[in-house]
Amino acid sequence: MGEAVVEAGGIVYALDRLPEPSDDFLAAQNRIDPATTAGSLHYRRVDVSNNKDLNDVITSTADEHGKLNGAIAAAGIQQLTPAIDYTPADAARMLQVNYTGVLMTAQACARSILKHKTPDASLVLIASMSGLIANKGLLSPVYNSSKAAVIQLARNLAMEWSKPRDDDGVPGIRVNCLSPGHIVTPMVERNFEEVEGLREMWEEANMMGRLSRPQEFGGAGVFLLGRASSFMTGSNLVIDGGHTAW
Structure with a gap:
């Protein structure tokens, strides 16, 4: 999705906890042709479970450009464990990344969007069809629950943030x-x-009888971040090859 936003002309910052970007990131960066796009792809190290660092990175990035147009909050980890064997520490660790990390990312971005009064701002939370169903063949009760929580989180953030702020004219998010x-x-x-x-x-x-590839979601990212979805908020866009439509 980041590559697709770059191709559409966006300046994209990928955030991850690796000390150095992965080979996949560097390959994506090398595919960008500055002769054909005004977009660019950058890397910032941050762990979403470290709220201070997360806020510092997002704030400094927005301040550097004087705006923040949007974000895709996609941090997530998985653990295959039967529910009867889950420990409180296991559950807390997964929710810290999959739910709280997404919430804190959205919060930090919203602060910068409001600070810079960025118009047409959009936040995209990455959940999963696993938040709607139980995954056949995969014992991941906390992962699935965390994704259901992200779907509900999007609705509630939309309720709070979508209207313009009348007191200072800041557009809604x-x-x-x-x-x-x-x-x-x-x-x-x-x-x-x-x-x-x-x-x-x-x-x-x-x-469709097959699994999807990451690049098949690039268009969805551009759509949800851009003006083509200008009247869309509080929604959950399901792209699953018909899995949940049986």
Whole structure:
């Protein structure tokens, strides 16, 4: 999605906890042709569970440009454990990243958007169809619950932030949610290694008979951040190959 926003002319900052950007990030950066796009892709190190660092990075980035047009909050971790074996520490760790990290990211971005009075700002929270269903063949009760919480969070942030602030003329901030179906990512590939036959089960579970690729969500990111979705807030966009439509 970051690449797609760059291709549309956006200045994109990818935030992650790695000390140095991954090879995938560097490859994406190298694919950008400055002769054909005004966009650019940058990296900032931050762990979303460290709220002070998160606020500092987002604030300094927005201050550098004098605005913040939007953000995609996508931090998430997975743990395959039967519910009966989950410990409080396991649950707290996952919710700290998947839910609280997303909330604090949205909060920090909203502060900068309001500070700089950025018009047409939009926040996108990445949930999952796992927030709507129980994933067949995968014991991930807390992960699924965290994604359901993100869907509800988007509705509530939209309720609070979508209207313009009459006292100082600051425009409202649209907040929407994106719920992908199964995507072949490194995290999901590890699931396939842990659970025999899981890939085949998932491929048969949607109407297209295959899993998605990350680049298939680029257009959704551009749509949700941009003016094409100017009357859309508090919504959950489900893109799952028909998995939840049976």
